[in-house]
Amino acid sequence: MSQMVMKHPGLKTAGLGFDTAEVHAGEPRDQYGALIPPIYQTSTFYFDSTDDAVKACDDYAESFAYSRITNPSQDYLEQKLAALEHGRGAVAYASGMGAVAGALFALLKTGDHAIFTRAKYSGTEDITTDYLPRFGIEHDCFDAADLAQLEPLIKPNTKVLYLESPANPTMVLVDIAAAAEIAHRHGVKVVVDNTFATPYNTNPLDLGADVVVHSLTKYIGGHGDLLAGAVISNDEAFLRECRLGTLMHLGAVIAPFTAFLVCRGMKTLGVRMRQYNENALKIARWLDANPKIEIVRYPMLESNPQYDIAKKQMRGGSGMISFDVAGGLEAGKKFINSLKLCTLAVSLGDTETLVEQAAAMTHTMIPKETREAAGITDGMIRMSVGLEDADDIIADMKQALGD
Numbered sequence: 001m002s003q004m005v006m007k008h009p010g011l012k013t014a015g016l017g018f019d020t021a022e023v024h025a026g027e028p029r030d031q032y033g034a035l036i037p038p039i040y041q042t043s044t045f046y047f048d049s050t051d052d053a054v055k056a057c058d059d060y061a062e063s064f065a066y067s068r069i070t071n072p073s074q075d076y077l078e079q080k081l082a083a084l085e086h087g088r089g090a091v092a093y094a095s096g097m098g099a100v101a102g103a104l105f106a107l108l109k110t111g112d113h114a115i116f117t118r119a120k121y122s123g124t125e126d127i128t129t130d131y132l133p134r135f136g137i138e139h140d141c142f143d144a145a146d147l148a149q150l151e152p153l154i155k156p157n158t159k160v161l162y163l164e165s166p167a168n169p170t171m172v173l174v175d176i177a178a179a180a181e182i183a184h185r186h187g188v189k190v191v192v193d194n195t196f197a198t199p200y201n202t203n204p205l206d207l208g209a210d211v212v213v214h215s216l217t218k219y220i221g222g223h224g225d226l227l228a229g230a231v232i233s234n235d236e237a238f239l240r241e242c243r244l245g246t247l248m249h250l251g252a253v254i255a256p257f258t259a260f261l262v263c264r265g266m267k268t269l270g271v272r273m274r275q276y277n278e279n280a281l282k283i284a285r286w287l288d289a290n291p292k293i294e295i296v297r298y299p300m301l302e303s304n305p306q307y308d309i310a311k312k313q314m315r316g317g318s319g320m321i322s323f324d325v326a327g328g329l330e331a332g333k334k335f336i337n338s339l340k341l342c343t344l345a346v347s348l349g350d351t352e353t354l355v356e357q358a359a360a361m362t363h364t365m366i367p368k369e370t371r372e373a374a375g376i377t378d379g380m381i382r383m384s385v386g387l388e389d390a391d392d393i394i395a396d397m398k399q400a401l402g403d
Contacts, residue, residue: 026079073256087232096215098252099229110136119167171297180208200273218349222265276319338400348384
């Protein structure tokens with residue numbers, strides 16, 4: 001629950017359009033009338049009496065006492081995130097991986113079992129293979145496109161089903177509502193990494209998920225100038241465990257200035273996502289029609305085998321595309337090295353178009369057999385489409401392919 005006085009007390013964001021909610025949700029009233037909330041660059045907070053101090057320290061989650069737990073700038077960010085993801089609350093972390101680890105270790109303990117989609121971000125893969133076993137936590141993986149694989153993996157000690165949709169970098173979708181229905185029949189909590197889709201395109205909590213995870217570094221921050229993450233949920237006990245457990249004690253604390261930057265970026269998320277959606281679909285269709293491209297993976301592409309799922313649970317396909325250039329790894333390298341406008345870099349969701357070879361860059365530490373089982377080919381190129389004119393991006397790819 002926010003400790004701040006709101007600029008628009010009683011504002012109900014549920015009936016507002018996305019663009020209105022992103023601008024007005026969680027806006028605090030400043031004592032001096034500042035339109036933009038100030039940055040609370042402080043580590044600690046003072047009290048007028050010992051009684052006030054004791055009350056605050058008795059429940060850190062409900063007071064401003066120390067910025068390792070919460071801070072007005074962080075609170076401001078969390079109110080906005082909760083509104084956009086249709087959750088009761090949020091907890092912000094210093095990075096997307098801070099949020100992923102924070103959520104998992106808030107939900108799992110020694111002796112538990114978790115299930116993950118086989119295709120996923122490399123950092124999440126590292127947690128599942130390297131860190132969960134250190135704490136005596138078992139896990140299994142399934143192909144997100146084949147939900148028939150899911151239920152047989154559920155055990156009496158299964159506590160978490162962790163999904164990415166679309167998956168990084170394969171763009172494979174999970175039918176979130178169907179997966180959640182299976183999981184909940186067995187009392188399993190559902191966590192969805194919604195980084196690729198963003199709340200503009202998908203709201204997993206509305207589809208039955210219990211927890212949403214974001215790397216705010218990507219689309220929500222949107223400008224390539226920060227690192228941050230968050231969890232959002234309707235489960236207040238879970239959120240409290242995140243704040244007073246994995247955030248407070250493991251220390252992946254978001255800085256006040258970073259929280260301010262994320263809020264600044266979030267106010268234009270809808271505008272940016274509409275352009276990303278439009279650009280990416282145009283580029284995906286061009287790639288799909290080009291004989292020098294072997295396969296294109298994009299949710300809203302009509303040739304996508306999962307197009308019906310995309311239409312059911314997404315309002316747009318987002319700005320991420322993956323594709324293979326005919327000729328494999330070396331052909332992909334030649335293509336990337338010939339680009340003049342698109343930028344070779346990891347990360348995504350920035351204003352400029354970024355490309356990478358996933359197997360050789362973001363997912364290089366994952367064993368080849370694990371990558372291949374997840375559908376990550378050696379020649380796969382991951383493109384984060386930017387806000388440039390789509391025709392200029394296409395022209396750059398044309399010359400790189402020698403067309």
